[in-house]
Amino acid sequence: MADPRRDETEAQRLDRNLGELLQELRVAQTGVQILFAFLLTLAFQQRFAEVDAFGRWVYVIALFCALLSSGFLIAPVGYHRLVFRRAMKEEVVRTANVFALVGLGWLTIALGAALTVILDVLFSQEAAIAGGTVALVFLVVLWFLIPWFRLREKRG
Incomplete structure (x- = not known):
């Protein structure tokens, strides 16, 4: 739906929306790539031997969630490249969104799980579960619930 306050064509709106989305993805991709690299190296650190079965499972969850997040956050690039110059920009913007x-959702879980592993090594399983849960709730509220509530307020 075109914004009546903007003087732009549908094509200009799609170009702007895609540009904004790509800028946002650059920020998210950098974060998930740093997290993923950290997780990949973590298993080769000496202290990783101290991680118990709980910590190892949470580590594997963090690793897989970081992989899924990275995949979803980078997927718009491949999608755009495959449909480039096929008059499908609206589909590209909608699908990339x-x-x-989805990538932010997986990143939320990956960050919470990574914090859980670290707190498990540093403190205890109880502290890890508490800290990981607080991190998950914080990110869900910040990244999803606040925007959702604002959208509901605006609609009505």
Whole structure:
């Protein structure tokens, strides 16, 4: 739906929306790539031997979630390249938006799980579960619930 306050064509709106989305994805991709690299190296650190079965499972969850997040956050690039110059920009923007939201969801879990592993090594399993849960709730509220509530307020 075109914004009546903007003087732009549908093509200009799609170009702007895609540009904004790509800028947002650059920020998210950098974060998930740093997290993923950290997780990949973590298993080769000396102290990783101290991680118990709980910590190892949470580590594997963090690793897989970081992989899924990275995949979804980078997917718009491949999607755009495959449909480039096929008059499908609206589909690219819509699909890339879904990929970005799913990628942020997986990133939320990956960050919470990574914090859980670290707190498990540093303190205890109880502290790890508490800290990881607080991190998950914080990110869900910040990244999803606040925007959702604002959208509901605006609609009505």
